[in-house]
Amino acid sequence: xxxxxxxxxxxxxxxxxxxxxxxxxxxxxxxxxxxxxxxxxxxxxxxxxxxxxxxxxxxxxxxxxxxxxxxxxxxxxxxxxxxxxxxxxxxxxxxxxxxxxxxxxxxxxxxxxxxxxxxxxxxxxxxxxxxxxxxxxxxxxxxxxxxxxxxxxxxxxxxxxxxxxxxxxxxxxxxxxxxxxxxxxxxxxxxxxxxxxxxxxxxxxxxxxxxxxxxxxxxxxxxxxxxxxxxxxxxxxxxxxxxxxxxxxxxxxxxxxxxxxxxxxxxxxxxxxxxxxxxxxxxxxxxxxxxxxxxxxxxxxxxxxxxxxxxxxxxxxxxxxxxxxxxxxxxxxxxxxxxxxxxxxxxxxxxxxxxxxxxxxxxxxxxxxxxxxxxxxxxxxxxxxxxxxxxxx
Numbered sequence: 001x002x003x004x005x006x007x008x009x010x011x012x013x014x015x016x017x018x019x020x021x022x023x024x025x026x027x028x029x030x031x032x033x034x035x036x037x038x039x040x041x042x043x044x045x046x047x048x049x050x051x052x053x054x055x056x057x058x059x060x061x062x063x064x065x066x067x068x069x070x071x072x073x074x075x076x077x078x079x080x081x082x083x084x085x086x087x088x089x090x091x092x093x094x095x096x097x098x099x100x101x102x103x104x105x106x107x108x109x110x111x112x113x114x115x116x117x118x119x120x121x122x123x124x125x126x127x128x129x130x131x132x133x134x135x136x137x138x139x140x141x142x143x144x145x146x147x148x149x150x151x152x153x154x155x156x157x158x159x160x161x162x163x164x165x166x167x168x169x170x171x172x173x174x175x176x177x178x179x180x181x182x183x184x185x186x187x188x189x190x191x192x193x194x195x196x197x198x199x200x201x202x203x204x205x206x207x208x209x210x211x212x213x214x215x216x217x218x219x220x221x222x223x224x225x226x227x228x229x230x231x232x233x234x235x236x237x238x239x240x241x242x243x244x245x246x247x248x249x250x251x252x253x254x255x256x257x258x259x260x261x262x263x264x265x266x267x268x269x270x271x272x273x274x275x276x277x278x279x280x281x282x283x284x285x286x287x288x289x290x291x292x293x294x295x296x297x298x299x300x301x302x303x304x305x306x307x308x309x310x311x312x313x314x315x316x317x318x319x320x321x322x323x324x325x326x327x328x329x330x331x332x333x334x335x336x337x338x339x340x341x342x343x344x345x346x347x348x349x350x351x352x353x354x355x356x357x358x359x360x361x362x363x364x365x366x367x368x369x370x371x372x373x374x375x376x377x378x379x380x381x382x383x384x385x386x387x388x389x390x391x392x393x
Contacts, residue, residue: 010110013219017226018211024228025187025235031268032230038063039209039261047071047149054083061314063264064288069310070256077348078306084339085309088316096386097378098319098341098372100148102182103137105129105168107350109154111221113207115285118154120221127350127358128159136354138175144345144371147388148178150202150203155184155223162190166197173198177388180245184222185232191239200390203234204229208255208260217252228288235268243277244269245321250307251285251298259307263314270315279319279341284326301330305337312338324348324365328377331367336381343375 008052011021045254047068049066055065069081106128109118117124129137141149149172153160165183180201181194191202208214210321211226218224233244245264248258266278284299303327311320322331322339324346335342346365351358369377378385 011015011221011304013112013224014189015224017215017218017224017375019227021224021225022221022243023187024222024225026227027188027209027231027235027238029234031234031265031272032227034268035209035230035261035265036211038264038320042067042257044045044071044256044259044260047073049073051078052077053096056080056313063260063267064323066263066310066314067260069313070260070307072256074306074310075302078224078309080261081306081309081313082337085312087337088284088312089338089340092316093340095341095384096389097335097381097383098225098386098389099146099344099374099378100150100180100341101140101141101144101146101345101353101371102133102150102348103172103353104152104348104350105134105137106153106156106160106164108156108159109221110156110158112219113221113223114217114219115207115249125358129351129358131167131171133351133354133358135171137351138172140173140354145375145387146345146371147176148180149176150180150182152182153184155221157184157222160184162186162193166194169194169199173310178192179391182244182245185229186235186239187334188235189236191236191241193239195240199241201243201245201279202233202241203247203278203279204232204236205247205249205267205283206230206262207249208253208258209248209265210257215263227307230265233265234272237269237273237276243279243319245279245281245319247281247283248368249283249285250304255299255303255307259310263311266318277319278315278317279321280315281321281323282308283323305334308334308338324367326366328367332377335378335383342378344369345371372374 051068052074055068107118108126113119182203214226246262248262319341320339321341322334349357375385
């Protein structure tokens, strides 16, 4: 373990994962209780073909209809689900497919998550880009024509403090019109600070909404605290963010239950904050460095397609991102049906965009195509690649 990664008040596996720790803002939201009670009560095996057909016949779905579309009974209706999802996608998004790329600026992490390549016990090359190096990365990415970027760090407040992330965002604003962050959860005032620096949206993966499974997978660090992470999107919205992204890492626990909880979480927050732009990511578990026991075989492509279509039918206005964790052919297929956002020219190491990778990657990707290649693939589907649909005046 690298000494500089671990703070003096390190949270261990003995810490109650459901209890907020000092410095973690508790906003007193009712969303968590409503979400967990409904998720635990859901019995997917009880849904029937009639339930699925009733859900598909509705214009506006309720959570029970969403659960029906995620149930085993819905798999024989996958073709009908895909057709409905495609109709909803074209109705609300036209033929547009947003393009972006992630930029990892640091991979130091204080968390011990057994499935993650960045976990603090994993012996990998750790690195943190300075501002000159970040600007080189930004320039290299901007030359591809992309206008949206997602900045990522490992979850280490000591090595990647909020001020460091804010400075990186200010640099990114000089090159890109839309900026997202995928970092450790923050308090409301910290999200407000990053919003003032130029952040448009925040993505937080809960990884799994199964609190019991969550405890066994997150053995140390601030990420161990389940409710602080779960309420991050609401704190981000209270901090002024325009949009928030949701995702579970499918394969860590029962994927149907996690997909249902992800959708319900977004639905509950959308009802509370109608102005919020909602986004879903649909990552599956992927192999990581130094751990050949992690594999993506638990959730197969038909099940992933079912999840993506269910998200689209349940929340037609939400953006859906299909990850480079998936193979190129599957990603191209999904953007023709339900996904509205796709990454391109991806490098998940530290410093790889400008040609000098200084740190190891978080996970293995399947689709390493360039921005130009993905652009052409979108056009080949009769769709319109879009670099940004925001104009600042």
